[in-house]
Amino acid sequence: MPELFIGGTWRSALDGRTREIRCPADGSLVGVVDEGGGKDTVEAVGAARRAFDEGPWPGTPAAERGDLLLRVADLMVRDKAELARAESLDTGKRLVESAYDVDDVINSFRHFGRLAANETGRVIDTGSPSVDSRVVHEPVGVCALITPWNYPLLQTAWKVAPALAAGNTFVLKPSELTPHTAIHLMRLLEEAGLPAGVANLVLGAGPEAGAPLADHPDVDLLSFTGGLRTGRRLMAAAAGTVKKVALELGGKNPNIVFADADFDTAVDMALTAVFLHSGQVCSAGARLLVEDPLHDRFVDEIVRRARRIRLGGPFDEGAQTGPLISEAHRAKVDAYVARGVAEGAVLRCGGARPEGLDDGFYYLPTVLDECDARMSVVQEESFGPVLTVERFTDETEAVRLANDTVYGLAGAVFTTDEAKARRVAARLRIGTVWINDYHPYVAQAEWGGFKQSGLGRELGPSGLAEYREAKHIYRNTDPSPQGWFA
Numbered sequence: 001m002p003e004l005f006i007g008g009t010w011r012s013a014l015d016g017r018t019r020e021i022r023c024p025a026d027g028s029l030v031g032v033v034d035e036g037g038g039k040d041t042v043e044a045v046g047a048a049r050r051a052f053d054e055g056p057w058p059g060t061p062a063a064e065r066g067d068l069l070l071r072v073a074d075l076m077v078r079d080k081a082e083l084a085r086a087e088s089l090d091t092g093k094r095l096v097e098s099a100y101d102v103d104d105v106i107n108s109f110r111h112f113g114r115l116a117a118n119e120t121g122r123v124i125d126t127g128s129p130s131v132d133s134r135v136v137h138e139p140v141g142v143c144a145l146i147t148p149w150n151y152p153l154l155q156t157a158w159k160v161a162p163a164l165a166a167g168n169t170f171v172l173k174p175s176e177l178t179p180h181t182a183i184h185l186m187r188l189l190e191e192a193g194l195p196a197g198v199a200n201l202v203l204g205a206g207p208e209a210g211a212p213l214a215d216h217p218d219v220d221l222l223s224f225t226g227g228l229r230t231g232r233r234l235m236a237a238a239a240g241t242v243k244k245v246a247l248e249l250g251g252k253n254p255n256i257v258f259a260d261a262d263f264d265t266a267v268d269m270a271l272t273a274v275f276l277h278s279g280q281v282c283s284a285g286a287r288l289l290v291e292d293p294l295h296d297r298f299v300d301e302i303v304r305r306a307r308r309i310r311l312g313g314p315f316d317e318g319a320q321t322g323p324l325i326s327e328a329h330r331a332k333v334d335a336y337v338a339r340g341v342a343e344g345a346v347l348r349c350g351g352a353r354p355e356g357l358d359d360g361f362y363y364l365p366t367v368l369d370e371c372d373a374r375m376s377v378v379q380e381e382s383f384g385p386v387l388t389v390e391r392f393t394d395e396t397e398a399v400r401l402a403n404d405t406v407y408g409l410a411g412a413v414f415t416t417d418e419a420k421a422r423r424v425a426a427r428l429r430i431g432t433v434w435i436n437d438y439h440p441y442v443a444q445a446e447w448g449g450f451k452q453s454g455l456g457r458e459l460g461p462s463g464l465a466e467y468r469e470a471k472h473i474y475r476n477t478d479p480s481p482q483g484w485f486a
């Protein structure tokens with residue numbers, strides 16, 4: 001069955017190209033999908049434009065749009081096992097993690113479904129009895145949604161659900177490496193009764209299928225999740241048409257551990273912070289900052305436990321984490337580790353491929369100690385299972401080091417001193433601060449980055465506001481000539 005979904009019709013790519021999708025865990029063939037290009041994308045934009053300008057969706061009452069999202073959530077509950085399996089095969093991540101992801105996706109759809117139903121607008125009291133002044137929220141228009149491979153369905157849900165809740169139409173371009181759950185989602189939207197042309201799916205590589213979305217005059221909003229370099233390029237390309245731009249980019253997230261932290265909890269969470277999904281998490285706690293007196297004991301324990309982490313494929317129940325997404329990505333991670341060592345970091349464990357898992361793109365959990373803030377492995381996102389360790393001597397130095405990258409997505413502070421935790425949280429220039437925890441998020445709270453980690457917010461009420469325009473309607477209820485130019 002063809003996999004591009006344009007104007008309510010499933011079809012193949014115009015030039016007939018296809019792409020093999022292989023599981024990163026063992027190289028097995030997962031499927032062959034249509035590989036779209038620029039012409040397909042332009043056609044999809046046209047379909048989304050027509051559906052917005054002429055179709056019923058933007059004018060559908062907000063509560064009805066919300067109902068549709070809730071129906072999609074129910075369909076996902078029905079298809080949860082299938083969705084989780086597809087996500088694991090595309091990404092190589094453990095099935096149990098993909099199942100958590102699908103639960104989060106369902107929560108996102110429910111969150112935005114409920115928010116949509118609560119849309120009210122605002123009445124302004126101008127002080128004049130002959131004025132009816134109100135602010136209403138309208139959809140932005142045609143949205144281009146470009147998503148990455150690490151949490152394919154989740155990142156897609158954070159865009160598709162609010163875009164629909166607000167009454168927009170969209171063209172989705174998921175990562176070319178992990179398309180299957182996006183295809184499934186389109187089928188669910190169709191089944192839930194979304195009008196033709198509202199949701200459009202183009203598959204293919206970024207520079208071919210994705211790039212035309214950024215400068216297309218009929219696209220009103222571009223929402224992108226992916227790497228910093230791609231984000232900068234897309235933002236520049238979008239400038240020519242002054243479209244709205246929302247960016248969720250990378251992170252180089254600090255995990256600050258004070259000497260008074262609960263030792264076992266801090267060790268446990270420092271490991272999860274960086275090695276979950278083999279570090280392919282935008283909010284991964286890849287920079288461990290440890291207070292000097294605790295350093296040796298803490299890092300010894302991290303290294304001891306990192307060495308024991310069991311790697312394996314999605315269906316290996318003994319595995320604790322999985323492979324990297326591709327050979328190219330593994331080579332990039334390895335190069336960062338080598339550069340770190342060349343710059344003076346001490347390799348405490350990892351830094352190599354594991355033995356006996358030769359068919360997948362595995363990389364050993366790696367700890368680089370005695371790092372320095374100026375090293376490229378500390379400053380740049382390796383997006384792999386690589387923990388860098390820096391020491392600090394006091395609270396001020398901890399905050400300075402934590403803020404010392406171009407990124408500002410997320411991070412954590414571990415301490416038993418509540419006042420200190422609050423002081424540090426207030427000074428961190430990041431979008432999410434965890435205190436004595438790492439990684440949890442809730443759909444009702446905003447997610448996004450300070451500094452070069454992005455623009456705008458997903459989730460929370462702001463995640464819906466991104467997809468709306470505010471319109472002020474001022475009505476004179478008792479019109480009569482003013483006589484200004486009489």
Ligand code: NAD
Nearest residue numbers: 147148149174175206207210211226227230248249250282
């Ligand atoms: P990427 O930038 O390579 O690709 C992301 C998407 O952009 C893909 O769909 C890709 O095909 C497309 N793309 C690439 N080049 C393009 C171009 N020239 N024009 C249009 N589209 C293009 O990123 P990735 O490697 O897929 O994902 C990993 C990155 O995503 C990491 O940096 C990670 O931190 C980031 N990320 C951020 C968040 C967040 O919430 N802030 C969440 C997940 C991932």
